[in-house]
Amino acid sequence: MRNTKQRQLVLDIVRNTDTHPTADWVYEQARKVMPNISLGTVYRLLGRLQEEGLVVQLEAGSRKSRFDGQPGPHQHIVCERCGRIADVPDVVDQAATERVQQVTGYRVSAHRVEWFGLCPECQDT
């Protein structure tokens, strides 16, 4: 990977904020310094930086929503190879919730846990 001005700039922007920015926010910031950087470049760089572990992409899953007709307090695990989703019991208890409220100052109303791994069938292949 080559060390371009654009790459430096994007990495700089994303490292010097704690606002967990969106791609287009990064793009806006970048344009203040380099007015004709392209949005595609920002996306490509963010993806590349993520592969290198310098950046973490949140909500990176597929963009399609999925629906569960059996509501109730359970969580999910997604197979990283075939995409199969299974139900998982909730491992987050009241004590954990209170700890999070203490640390963040947020008033917690819900949580969601997603697990990732290989489903039994994909482990065999």
Added chain:
Amino acid sequence: MRNTKQRQLVLDIVRNTDTHPTADWVYEQARKVMPNISLGTVYRLLGRLQEEGLVVQLEAGSRKSRFDGQPGPHQHIVCERCGRIADVPDVVDQAATERVQQVTGYRVSAHRVEWFGLCPECQDT
């Protein structure tokens, strides 16, 4: 809310599967029974059913990815009013991970916890 044929059908489909389907999968299934049901109707009904608590929508968050330039093992909490994201320590430990592997048969490689609530500022207003 009126009890339309389309509503019955969509609820039926989503309740009689455990595959956590996408909206367009539900749409395909629905068309087998009612060939000119519209995709917009499926989306609207799924949204409505979710509001009523009959269906849970996974990955419902905003469609925009967000990026974190300080990678490392931490999780996030999102303010439900203003969207502000803050970091949260990980409450999932090794024992929980092993429990999930036992129950599901998946080999777990990662997990993500998202918390939702009100940030300190939004609690005051």
Added chain:
DNA sequence: GTGAAAATAGGAACGAATACTATTCTCATT
């Protein structure tokens, strides 16, 4: 400096989801 490979800018394309609107359907009331 030179050249080949990699990266970029700009714009087109894609796809999931939503918005719009004329028409149809539901259901409380009679």
Added chain:
DNA sequence: AATGAGAATAGTATTCGTTCCTATTTTCAC
């Protein structure tokens, strides 16, 4: 059972985040 008001739908257009494409520019090993 008939009526009518308003809620829901079908079909289509549109939005918007993201990815793809390609001619041009830039980087860097030599």
